[in-house]
Amino acid sequence: MRSGSGQSTFDQQIPFVDIPTPPEREALWVGESIPFGANHLLAAGIQRYHEADQPDDSEITVTLVCNDSEMTEEIESAEDIYGARENVRLRVDAYRNLTTEQLAKRLTEPSDLFHFVGHASTSGLHCPDGVLSPATVDSVGTRAFFLNACSSYLPGRELIEAGAIGGVVTLSDVNEQSAQQVGVMTANLLSIGFSLRNALWIAREQSVVGSQYICVGMDSLWLTHPDGGGLYAVDLTESSVGWRIRGASYPSLHVGIGSMIGYPLDAEDRMSLVGGSFLRQEISDDVLKSFLEADESPVRYDGEWTWSDQLLETLWET
Structure with missing residues (x-):
């Protein structure tokens, strides 16, 4: 499991709502409760999205962090995937076993995507020397993020409040194999031009725990453009x-x-x-x-x- 020692999202006294399956492709939730079965749009992310510049032909930066030495396979795959685009200037920086201070520093640096693999809880993202709550980071510099760890909803929401636009989080525990499947598929889709929303929509079908993944903030967010038109x-x-x-x-x-x-x-x-x-x-x-x-x-x-x-x-x- 990719859980830390903290509690899962639904163990907390935070109300959640079960969203019925929509007749269309997806459902979006704009309330304060935690949605199960829908992406959660947050006003801060939406406003920041419309104020920010969209990706162009300049260099795109991806930051990869693996804070568990037994979970390196996803990061290694993601590093190869993001670095494989021939027609896009895409820089990939990979880090392993960052301390809370080092992780906070990475989060403040400008980046188009922050992809985290490791353990999380409602307290924050787990590091070798403790837990980093994104709420303690003065200003988050990444546009988008993927927190591929158990119960990463609240840390993800805090990233939005601290400066990010949108990202992918989990609502509860996810096992290692399933999390890796979703993570690698999502990385592939983002790298060829799918938005956060649609990349996750497809990647969810890779795993039995796919329903535990949702987008928070603004989900209509692209990392790059495809080589073709559609x-x-x-x-x-x-x-x-x-x-x-x-x-x-x-x-x-x-x-x-x-x-x-x-x-x-x-x-x-x-x-x-x-x-x-x-x-x-x-x-x-x-x-x-x-x-x-x-x-x-x-x-x-x-x-x-x-x-x-x-x-x-x-x-x-x-």
């Missing part, structure tokens, strides 16, 4: 008459909801709305290959999430 995630199945692809498109930093895009599956004159779903049937091998080669995208095949380039190698051993 973003999508698809389910792929094979039938006797060809391939069947069901998917959904997602907005990117420069292509918003309601924009028109074309998919590599279609003729050039066929356009679709960003933010909608699509279904294509009787797809040939050649068309599918072209689709998988066009962009790096998440694909669910045989019930498991993978990536378009990896699936291409699996299916045709290219």
Whole structure:
């Protein structure tokens, strides 16, 4: 478990509300209670988002912190993932076993994303020499964060109050394997241009504890832009008459909801709305290959999430 010695979020005397599953993709909560089943929009994060500059072609900085020597695999994977973009200037700084003073210093430094792996509780983020409460940090310099530790909701909320815009937190305990799955998938999605909201939406399906993860602050926050125009995630199945692809498109930093895009599956004159779903049937091998080669995208095949380039190698051993 990624829990510390403190209590879980729901052990505290803080009211929470169970949000019914919405008919659309997601639900957002704006009240004071802790939502279960929805992202929690916070006014401070929203205001800061509209005042801040959006990412551009200048250098993007990612800060990785692993405060448990047995949890290094996620950070090592994330370091490779964030550093793999060829068309984006993305600097990755990785740290391990930071003290409370060192962690506070990292949080005050300007950064586009702060990705923390370790232990947390309602008291704060755990370090070798104690616990750091983000509320004690004068001014947080990171725009976005991912606190991949048990019960990180309250520390995440304190980061928003101290200067961050938005981030991903957990509501209760998460086991190591599941947390790593969600963490690596989220890192992959953020690195290719998905927003916090949509990256977490997809990554939640990686794990049985996915429902314990929510966004706080402003969830419409991007780390970078994709290499192509649009973003999508698809389910792929094979039938006797060809391939069947069901998917959904997602907005990117420069292509918003309601924009028109074309998919590599279609003729050039066929356009679709960003933010909608699509279904294509009787797809040939050649068309599918072209689709998988066009962009790096998440694909669910045989019930498991993978990536378009990896699936291409699996299916045709290219």
